[in-house]
Amino acid sequence: METDVKNRAEKLTRKDFVSDQAVRWCPGCGDFMILANMQKAFAQMDHKKEHFLSVSGIGCSSRITYYLDTYGIHSIHGRAIAVATGAKLAKPELNVWVFTGDGDCMAIGGNHFIHACRRNVDLNIIVFNNRIYGMTKGQSSPTTPTGLKTKTAPEGSYETPFNIGEVAIGAGATFFARVPDNNHALMEDVMMQAYHHKGTSVIEVLQNCVIFTDGIHEQITGKDTKDDSQVVLEHGKPMIFGKEKEKGLRVNGFRLEAGRIKNGSDDVLVHDAGEHDSLMHLALAKMQLPHHPVAMGVIRKTESESYEKSVHNAIEREKKRTSFKSTSDLFRSGNTWEI
């Protein structure tokens, strides 16, 4: 089944995934970057075009399904992951992408999100995190920072926000990555890594909303600050950052510490995305300014059998084991009588 869909004869380009619909996001919105990078990444994937499925919920982010020329479902608020799970399980040969926002995914859809992570369905979930409800015009979301003034928190939010990576990894996700919306190369790379990962892949995009939270990620993503405020992780490489790559991450006592590299780089931690124990991945995902840089790239990528594969393997086993060749055999099994 997999070899069939992967032996794609035709060469596809970004344009093959551009639909005929006019893109309607506010000028300058971070969503444009995600759309462009997704189309570029799609063109590099091995699946036949007809096996791509894009699923979204409700919110600005979720309009993306209309702009991607693939099979698509623009579903209802919070439920994209559930819809995608049913589709992937029904046709495991599909290449399924879920597009969702911080409100769609972490509030109304939070239950589906944690269960997808736990089950390890082979879905690729991109969470557009602009820390606000945009489409409904500026209410607090589950990732709105404490203290931020919103329509529903005019004196500033009293709530503690979710860290998406912490929730995903805590719920058992086998793949979690984070990217800023202005790093195209990294975003495309992470999308391809998610594509090749068998299981639930969660990508958090720090996405700018030009209307309600303009500049909310600026400290992390800005041209002048990004080198000191991001650490881009690569599996097997030391976790270093800074303009001159002069800083690194190390363990100090019971916690992660960021600081200047002393005595060469001996004590700088080397990233291991494949470690099953999630302790260090959680610590990396939780790092925040000002004491730590924000971790970007693939933080966790561990191997385990995906849910739909387990289910379909069980179906194949049971089909081999049974004497039922059709429903008629089932209906006529056991205690019957003739009249």
Place this chain on the structure above:
Amino acid sequence: MAEKVLTPEMRKAVVRFSGDSGDGMQLTGDMFSQTSGWAGNDLTTTPDFPAEIRAPQGSVGGVSSFQIQIGGTEIYTPGDQVDVLVVMNPAALKANIGILKAGGTIIADSDSFSPRNLKKADYESNPLEDGSLSDYHVIEAPATSLTKEALKDLGLENAAMIRSKNMFALGVVSFLFSRPLKNTINLLERKFSKKPLLLEANKLALNAGFSFAESTEVFGASIVIPPAKLPKGTYRNIDGNTAAAWGLLAAAENSGRKLSLCSYPITPASEILHELSARKDLGAIVFQAEDEIAAVCAAIGAAFSGNLSVTTTSGPGASLKSEAMGLAVISEIPLLLINVQRAGPSTGLPTKTEQSDLNQALYGRHGEAPLVVIAASSPDDCFFYSYEASRIAMEHSTPVVMLSDSYLASGTSPWRIPEVGELPEITIPNFVKPAEEWQAYLRDPQYLNRFWKSPGDAGFEHRIGGLEKKENTGNLTYDPENHEKMTKIREEKIARIAKKLPQQTVVGAQEGKLLIVGWGSSHGAISTAVSELLESGEESIGFTHFNYINPLPSNTGEIFSKFDEILVCELNNGQFANYLRTKLPQFTYKQFNKIKGQPFFTSEIKAEIINTLTR
């Protein structure tokens, strides 16, 4: 003393096995159903067990019962009242004496009427001795002690020996109804094929019961209920939930589509989920979702992907699914929701039956959101209607709600297994033109069905979703004219399905004074009441029963016009009657409603019909 109801000439009989939850009454009843089927009887059964998993042993609340009506004629209900009541302890007697006919027979395990057990059942004196049962024929069968005596050489522990006393009771009833023991032993051999000691214990207990009844001549002659005249074929007993699950398997097979079931556990629908979880051998893809909403949404994803997709639930779950059902309506994809109704609102009476989710099925979505509603009317026809619901969903690219209920779900009746090729064909409309001419909301002009194209079909990539779509192209649009047009198209599409439905039929008078109307699971009681009245010479009544609710069969109005009065009988506060008032307002509808968490009794329907005729 009342006249004995058990006679050698009786053509039908109602037997109720009753005991403590741990006494194996459901198994005993199942086995008696099976041997009754083998004897050619028609039958209907219903279980009655405590809502709690482990109610206190010996208490009235912990009584588990199994009721069966067997007959040499067609049997549509498990019976209003009982001819033979088997009680394994005092609590079972207390719980059930109210439904035993005067002159009925009680078979009691007299060993269990100890002071301790009498106290647990709140009896101040022993009813077997104090004369309070003088209206009945009481057979004191020392089931516990005779079972222990029969099993004494097997080396079993006391508790294990006592567990076989249900087979003693079955032996007694087998003698009473002239059931050859070899059939029951055959069943035991299958059930305990890997447990030879338990097999031997059960066989000995069964024989002991049979011999007790035979040698003590407590019944006089045994009774032979003759075979019923049923259509030729291969039969098996089936409960409504299994039948519904199997109908889905058949529909998947006949349509060439895979079956995806996406559900969340809920009483009384869970058995469909259980059965299909065990049917991986026939390729069923089953997803136990994290909640009801995830279940219906996953089914929508599976439907878009091209599978026959189903979600099963009961009322509370159906409420949670309503937003997603609206998505299925506007997306115009094939989706089946099976609602095994229970008494509501809210948690209501979760183990009791009701037909009160009809309004929800018809109207329970925001916006103008019509869909097809179908209802099954007996445990065995849950097979046919889940097949039909699947067929209509796929042929017309629409969501369908099938209504079953608690009473059908756990009741059983004999099911004639369809021969290969006997079920209606499933022909999914195909878009035959080249992919370049494809648009997502093009329709087949006759029935207005959207074509069902799925991921994997090259060249047909398209998007569906909750936003209003432009006619034909499926592009997003807020055009006011278009929204109105699409709303009308969605309505008309459902209405046109009526052209394909079978015509509604009438039993009894084709015109006359009174038309009795039923729908769904109340069929058994109503049809029994009507046929008894017809047999007794009441010639002016007709009975029409609805399985297709929306759309209604096209000749419904014509049938209604032939009667002076219409009486709608249903287990709710008048939902179908109100629906008919909307659809066919030219007629006046009388109502007979029952909202007690119980099915109709034949007797109360008969009484209502007679009342209506004489008013």
